[in-house]
Amino acid sequence: xxxxxxxxxxxxxxxxxxxxxxxxxxxxxxxxxxxxxxxxxxxxxxxxxxxxxxxxxxxxxxxxxxxxxxxxxxxxxxxxxxxxxxxxxxxxxxxxxxxxxxxxxxxxxxxxxxxxxxxxxxxxxxxxxxxxxxxxxxxxxxxxxxxxxxxxxxxxxxxxxxxxxxxxxxxxxxxxxxxxxxxxxxxxxxxxxxxxxxxxxxxxxxxxxxxxxxxxxxxx
Amino acid sequence: xxxxxxxxxxxxxxxxxxxxxxxxxxxxxxxxxxxxxxxxxxxxxxxxxxxxxxxxxxxxxxxxxxxxxxxxxxxxxxxxxxxxxxxxxxxxxxxxxxxxxxxxxxxxxxxxxxxxxxxxxxxxxxxxxxxxxxxxxxxxxxxxxxxxxxxxxxxxxxxxxxxxxxxxxxxxxxxxxxxxxxxxxxxxxxxxxxxxxxxxxxxxxxxxxxxxxxxxxxxxxxxxxxxxxxxxxxxxxxxxxxxxxxxxxxxxxxxxxxxxxxxxxxxxx
Numbered sequence: 001x002x003x004x005x006x007x008x009x010x011x012x013x014x015x016x017x018x019x020x021x022x023x024x025x026x027x028x029x030x031x032x033x034x035x036x037x038x039x040x041x042x043x044x045x046x047x048x049x050x051x052x053x054x055x056x057x058x059x060x061x062x063x064x065x066x067x068x069x070x071x072x073x074x075x076x077x078x079x080x081x082x083x084x085x086x087x088x089x090x091x092x093x094x095x096x097x098x099x100x101x102x103x104x105x106x107x108x109x110x111x112x113x114x115x116x117x118x119x120x121x122x123x124x125x126x127x128x129x130x131x132x133x134x135x136x137x138x139x140x141x142x143x144x145x146x147x148x149x150x151x152x153x154x155x156x157x158x159x160x161x162x163x164x165x166x167x168x169x170x171x172x173x174x175x176x177x178x179x180x181x182x183x184x185x186x187x188x189x190x191x192x193x194x195x196x197x198x199x200x201x202x203x204x205x206x207x208x209x210x211x212x213x214x215x216x217x218x219x220x
Numbered sequence: 221x222x223x224x225x226x227x228x229x230x231x232x233x234x235x236x237x238x239x240x241x242x243x244x245x246x247x248x249x250x251x252x253x254x255x256x257x258x259x260x261x262x263x264x265x266x267x268x269x270x271x272x273x274x275x276x277x278x279x280x281x282x283x284x285x286x287x288x289x290x291x292x293x294x295x296x297x298x299x300x301x302x303x304x305x306x307x308x309x310x311x312x313x314x315x316x317x318x319x320x321x322x323x324x325x326x327x328x329x330x331x332x333x334x335x336x337x338x339x340x341x342x343x344x345x346x347x348x349x350x351x352x353x354x355x356x357x358x359x360x361x362x363x364x365x366x367x368x369x370x371x372x373x374x375x376x377x378x379x380x381x382x383x384x385x386x387x388x389x390x391x392x393x394x395x396x397x398x399x400x401x402x403x404x405x406x407x408x409x410x411x412x413x414x415x416x417x418x419x420x421x422x423x424x425x426x427x428x429x430x431x432x433x434x435x436x437x438x439x440x441x442x443x444x445x446x447x448x449x450x451x452x453x454x455x456x457x458x459x460x461x462x463x464x465x466x467x468x469x470x471x472x473x474x475x476x477x478x479x480x481x482x483x484x485x486x487x488x489x
Contacts, residue, residue, distance in 0.1 A: 034387075036387060055387070055390055056390065060384060060385060062385065065382055067256075068255070068258065070255050070256070070428070071252070071438065071441065072436055072438065072440070072441055073377070073381075073437070073438040074436075077438045081389075082374065082386075082390075107436070127389070
């Protein structure tokens with residue numbers, strides 16, 4: 001996916017949501033922020049550093065993550081694959097995403113979609129990131145679980161002053177949780193608060209009549 | 221009983237046991253990675269490709285194992301590079317390199333007129349052919365591979381599970397990927413004399429299958445895989461000697477029997 005004319009500053013400590021239609025380049029934008037892709041022109045800066053230099057400051061929750069049941073890796077083992085963490089720290093990270101300490105002994109392959117997403121977030125926060133990037137984190141999670149995960153993300157942002165960047169398709173989630181929204185469709189269409197973006201002409205252009213509903217929902 | 225005790229006094233059996241015990245450790249550990257990555261046939265592909273090196277060595281009169289090692293490492297690095305730089309899947313690139321290597325081996329062997337008794341031992345494994353010089357090749361390489369795997373076990377597992385997360389964790393992903401494939405290539409070649417080109421990959425997979433029946437964590441999977449690989453190698457070598465059977469096939473069948481027993485015991489209420 002080719003992105004052009006991308007110029008955006010993501011506010012520190014914000015819950016930024018990247019929205020746009022399928023194939024708009026949302027994941028490409030995430031990969032540029034993470035440093036997994038290099039822009040053909042221009043630069044990506046994270047707190048004044050290149051993404052490669054800022055790696056230790058960034059936590060990441062991928063869109064797709066699956067473990068073959070042949071590998072009985074436990075949650076505790078997964079959380080400490082590259083981080084050194086005590087049992088207390090593991091328990092704390094799990095609690096921050098709403099999981100009981102006992103899940104540390106469970107095998108990753110046996111977890112539900114929602115539990116796995118929470119474990120992935122717990123792993124990311126064990127690295128004490130300043131920025132947490134999540135690529136469609138609730139695609140395999142039911143509505144109740146989705147709300148709960150976003151409540152925990154909001155709590156993380158508030159308690160750790162973390163900047164959270166999320167790719168999302170759920171406009172009701174965007175209107176409820178986002179403090180800053182970036183609307184992408186091969187280039188930046190608009191940025192601003194959820195209120196500003198959801199009522200913008202660009203949103204109506206991309207999402208048609210459906211955007212009115214989201215706008216309406218925001219005020220309900 | 222006399223026959224059983226006698227086998228431990230025979231120099232060629234001692235050499236085979238030392239080679240087998242040393243090789244089983246990295247084979248079993250690597251088996252966990254190839255299973256997690258879904259490339260169970262990697263060992264098979266590399267072993268067949270390394271046959272080109274064995275054929276070259278036999279043709280020009282240079283140590284076939286060293287030639288096989290060089291060819292296998294080149295193939296493994298080419299495979300890692302193709303995976304990094306192309307959009308081809310692992311099994312596609314593996315099939316490509318495996319068949320090319322095998323074709324090169326057939327062409328080289330056809331250049332050498334007459335029957336090739338040595339090639340049979342490389343194809344199917346022969347404990348009688350493991351010399352003291354081979355031990356000096358097998359044991360250090362197997363030991364170094366096992367130590368590197370032990371040191372980088374967790375980083376390699378994160379890379380296998382998710383490349384992006386590994387990169388963000390500060391792991392040099394391309395280099396670690398190439399190192400994992402190089403260790404696989406070295407270990408496969410090191411095991412060729414014992415198990416043969418045709419069967420060497422079985423000892424990557426069978427111990428993990430057996431271990432999975434008991435393991436409840438990643439660490440226990442590694443530990444049980446090594447235990448089952450050692451049991452398969454030692455039991456297989458003893459059975460091979462006592463029943464006068466080819467070592468490679470007997471080791472693989474012993475491993476399969478152990479995996480079957482582990483499976484049945486797990487099912488037992």
